[in-house]
Amino acid sequence: MEWETVIGLEIHCQLATDSKIFSGSSTAFGSEPNSQASAVDIALPGVLPVMNLDAARMAVKFGLAVDATINERSVFARKNYFYPDLPKGYQISQFEEPIVTEGRLSITVDDKDKVIGITRAHLEEDAGKSLHEGFVDETGIDLNRAGTPLIEIVSEPDMRSAAEAVAYMRKIHALVRYLEISDGNMQEGSFRCDANVSIRPKGEKELGTRAEIKNINSFRFVEKAINHEVERQIDILEDGGEVVQETRLYDANKDETRSMRSKEDAHDYRYFPDPDLPPMILSKEFIEEVKESLPELPEAKRERFMEQYELDEKDAAALTATRETAAYFEKTVEACNGDAKTSANWINGELASYLNRNNVELEDSPVNPKALGGLIERINDKTISNKIGKTVFESMWKNGSSADDVIEQQGLKQITDSGAIEKIVDDVLASNADQAQQYRDGNEKVFGFLVGQVMQASKGKANPAQVNELLKAKLS
Amino acid sequence: MSVTEKDVRYVANLARLSVSDDEVKFYADNLSRIVALVEQMNDAQTDNVEPLSHPQDAPLRLREDRVTEVDQRDDFQKVAPAASDGLYLVPKVIE
Numbered sequence: 001m002e003w004e005t006v007i008g009l010e011i012h013c014q015l016a017t018d019s020k021i022f023s024g025s026s027t028a029f030g031s032e033p034n035s036q037a038s039a040v041d042i043a044l045p046g047v048l049p050v051m052n053l054d055a056a057r058m059a060v061k062f063g064l065a066v067d068a069t070i071n072e073r074s075v076f077a078r079k080n081y082f083y084p085d086l087p088k089g090y091q092i093s094q095f096e097e098p099i100v101t102e103g104r105l106s107i108t109v110d111d112k113d114k115v116i117g118i119t120r121a122h123l124e125e126d127a128g129k130s131l132h133e134g135f136v137d138e139t140g141i142d143l144n145r146a147g148t149p150l151i152e153i154v155s156e157p158d159m160r161s162a163a164e165a166v167a168y169m170r171k172i173h174a175l176v177r178y179l180e181i182s183d184g185n186m187q188e189g190s191f192r193c194d195a196n197v198s199i200r201p202k203g204e205k206e207l208g209t210r211a212e213i214k215n216i217n218s219f220r221f222v223e224k225a226i227n228h229e230v231e232r233q234i235d236i237l238e239d240g241g242e243v244v245q246e247t248r249l250y251d252a253n254k255d256e257t258r259s260m261r262s263k264e265d266a267h268d269y270r271y272f273p274d275p276d277l278p279p280m281i282l283s284k285e286f287i288e289e290v291k292e293s294l295p296e297l298p299e300a301k302r303e304r305f306m307e308q309y310e311l312d313e314k315d316a317a318a319l320t321a322t323r324e325t326a327a328y329f330e331k332t333v334e335a336c337n338g339d340a341k342t343s344a345n346w347i348n349g350e351l352a353s354y355l356n357r358n359n360v361e362l363e364d365s366p367v368n369p370k371a372l373g374g375l376i377e378r379i380n381d382k383t384i385s386n387k388i389g390k391t392v393f394e395s396m397w398k399n400g401s402s403a404d405d406v407i408e409q410q411g412l413k414q415i416t417d418s419g420a421i422e423k424i425v426d427d428v429l430a431s432n433a434d435q436a437q438q439y440r441d442g443n444e445k446v447f448g449f450l451v452g453q454v455m456q457a458s459k460g461k462a463n464p465a466q467v468n469e470l471l472k473a474k475l476s
Numbered sequence: 477m478s479v480t481e482k483d484v485r486y487v488a489n490l491a492r493l494s495v496s497d498d499e500v501k502f503y504a505d506n507l508s509r510i511v512a513l514v515e516q517m518n519d520a521q522t523d524n525v526e527p528l529s530h531p532q533d534a535p536l537r538l539r540e541d542r543v544t545e546v547d548q549r550d551d552f553q554k555v556a557p558a559a560s561d562g563l564y565l566v567p568k569v570i571e
Contacts, residue, residue: 017541024544033562034553038545042552042564054541076536082492084566130569140563268490273530281535 001238002202005230006210007165007195008157011172012150013182014126014190015058021125021149022049022092029188037128037143043087048276051076055149056280058181059099059123060290062151065179065297066118068103070287076123076277079269084141085128093152095271098122099280100151105175107167108317116168117156126150145189151181157196157207162226166219169193170321173219178298178323192217197229199237208233209243213250213257225250229257301326309333309340318348324362328369335373342376350390354397366400367393375403383407384414388460415462418470421454424462425470428453439475447471477515478508 020027023040040047063070077095103118128146130139153172159165173191176182184191198210213229216222228250233243248257296304298320305316305326319329325347332343351372355362375396379389384407395406407413415421429436432453439446454467484503488495495503549562558565 019541019543019545024539024542026543026545032549034549034564035547035562036545037549037552039548039552044552050539051536052541053538056538080490084564084569131563132568135565135568137568138558138565139567139569140560141566142563270490275530278530278532278534278536280538 003199003230003234003237004202004204005160005162005226006157006198006200006207007159007162007226009153009155009159009165009169010194010196011153011155011169012126012192012194013153013172013176013184015055015149015151016180016182017052017054017058017149019052020147021052021055021123023147025147027148029185029190031144033140033142034144037146041087041143041147043089049092049274051277051280052149055123056099056282057286057290058149058179059121059151060282060287061179061181061294062121062153062176063100063103064287064291064294065175066100066103066105066121068100068118068121070282071097071099071101072282072284072287073097073279074099074123074282075279076274077271078274079124079271081269083127083130084139085130085143085146087128087143087146091125091127092274092277093124093271094122097279099282105168105171107164107171109161109163109167114158114164116158116164119154119156121151121153124150124152157198162223162230165195165226166223169222170219174298174322178295180295186217189217193222195222195226195229197226197233198243199230199233209245211243211245211257212247214247214260216250221250221252224252224255225257228255232257305329309344311340311344315344315348318352319344322362328362328365331369332373332376335370336376336380339376339380342380343373346372346376346393350393354393366398367396371396371402378403378407382414382416382463384412385460385464388412388414391460412461415458416466418466421458421462421466422470424454424457425467425474428457429474436475447475450475477511479504479511483507 014027015021017027019025020041023038025036025038025041028036034042040049060070074094075097076092078090079093079095080090082089098120100121101119103121104115105118106113106115108114126145126148128141128143130141132139134140155168159168173184176191177184182190186192193216195213195216196210197213198208200206200208211229211233213225216225229248236243247260249260250257301320302313302316305311305319306313309316311319318325320326329343329347332347333340336343351365351367354360354367355365360366375389375392378384378392379386384392392403392406392410392412395401395410396403399406428450432450435446435449439450450471451464451467454471455462455464458467481500481504484495484500484507488500488503553559553562553564556564
């Protein structure tokens with residue numbers, strides 16, 4: 001039987017506020033345990049939450065960027081459950097009336113565009129952290145993270161493959177960073193996702209029973225976890241079994257998902273409006289003001305790059321995939337006298353492959369835009385050939401030095417002195433007399449060989465155009 | 477609607493309350509009577525009434541995003557049942 005995969009994602013994204021959502025504690029990462037956990041965060045009796053305006057502003061920003069409805073009225077609700085890293089015994093979240101509803105985001109997979117529906121995005125507080133290691137009969141609780149503002153972005157079950165889920169997650173990730181509402185740091189848990197996965201026979205309208213995979217914190221894992229889960233469900237159904245609705249945890253070490261809690265003791269959260277927090281009312285003026293503060297979004301930037309820099313769509317899309325790449329590109333263009341096409345080629349080609357191979361983020365690239373622009377300048381002014389440029393780039397990557405320094409130190413300056421090139425050409429022709437004769441006899445393929453010999457003799461430094469010209473003249 | 481003994485046990489479990497068999501019966505009776513009292517409201521005509529999220533007709537107050545709290549961990553941990561190396565300690569939990 002042919003199966004169809006159905007995926008919906010819930011993305012939890014920490015908002016980049018300075019203080020927590022309901023208290024004046026700092027949200028900085030990595031501080032001493034519990035040094036940023038105030039009376040409100042540890043839920044001492046008698047404390048009251050006071051909502052952070054910027055957290056609301058950031059949620060509105062997100063909603064506007066995904067074409068969603070911004071609800072002028074939204075309501076905070078209590079989600080009740082017991083866990084030691086949730087000291088109040090409930091999480092303040094939004095349930096029936098979230099701040100953002102009905103948005104959409106388009107993704108591209110295998111050159112096909114597809115719109116993914118966003119059901120809602122709601123504001124909530126993060127929980128603290130439980131530490132199990134290093135204790136025998138106890139668990140350590142760090143509440144620094146408790147009360148950090150989050151938006152939970154819930155998609156429609158619109159994705160049909162792990163690749164689409166990854167594309168969607170990447171797009172949301174790039175977007176929250178464009179908007180500067182989250183640092184998107186996945187190692188620190190600022191951006192994580194739960195995946196709802198089910199399968200059904202192709203053509204079937206009804207959704208199959210779903211499993212929820214919890215707390216996936218990398219793009220690679222989301223793909224692996226979903227693919228693994230799909231295989232598991234197909235195996236069950238093809239063996240005549242039934243998928244159980246449950247929460248599963250992805251174990252990256254074993255590349256498998258395992259059950260966390262089954263449906264029998266599934267949580268009954270008993271949501272109800274939080275009496276400590278009256279409805280949040282946002283004025284039209286406030287929403288309008290946020291709208292005007294939106295930065296240039298990826299799609300608009302891509303259009304502008306195509307227009308202003310005369311790039312094709314593929315280059316422009318790659319360069320605007322993240323805000324950092326776009327900024328890197330524009331700085332590089334500036335540093336090489338506006339040569340946008342060559343800048344795009346280097347960034348999407350050589351630089352991208354070095355970053356990939358060495359698993360380095362663009363922000364940490366040893367070659368900065370100014371240095372790359374400098375290298376492009378040296379190619380454009382014919383100090384070096386494009387091919388030598390790649391050698392120079394390699395040294396720049398390794399040593400973090402400028403193109404000029406590398407060219408100087410390694411003596412890579414292109415030979416454009418026609419006298420010097422002529423001498424090399426003469427030597428090559430003298431020691432390859434047979435091949436030269438073959439060419440004169442009409443075997444044109446030998447020409448490439450002779451060019452190669454000259455380039456080799458010059459250690460790649462001879463200007464290729466001049467070599468071609470001189471060889472042709474000598475052989476005619 | 478009446479509250480059954482099963483309901484009482486379910487809610488007690490969610491609230492992490494220990495309730496004896498005698499108490500289950502007692503609470504089921506009492507809660508049923510409270511629910512019956514509240515149920516009188518079902519007779520009220522509410523077709524044109526908006527649901528109420530909060531009894532006070534005041535919008536949420538929003539504060540500027542500023543760090544105003546200082547570290548009072550040592551004071552807080554003095555009254556905690558157990559703490560070590562800055563962490564609050566609880567009986568082992570494993571999910």
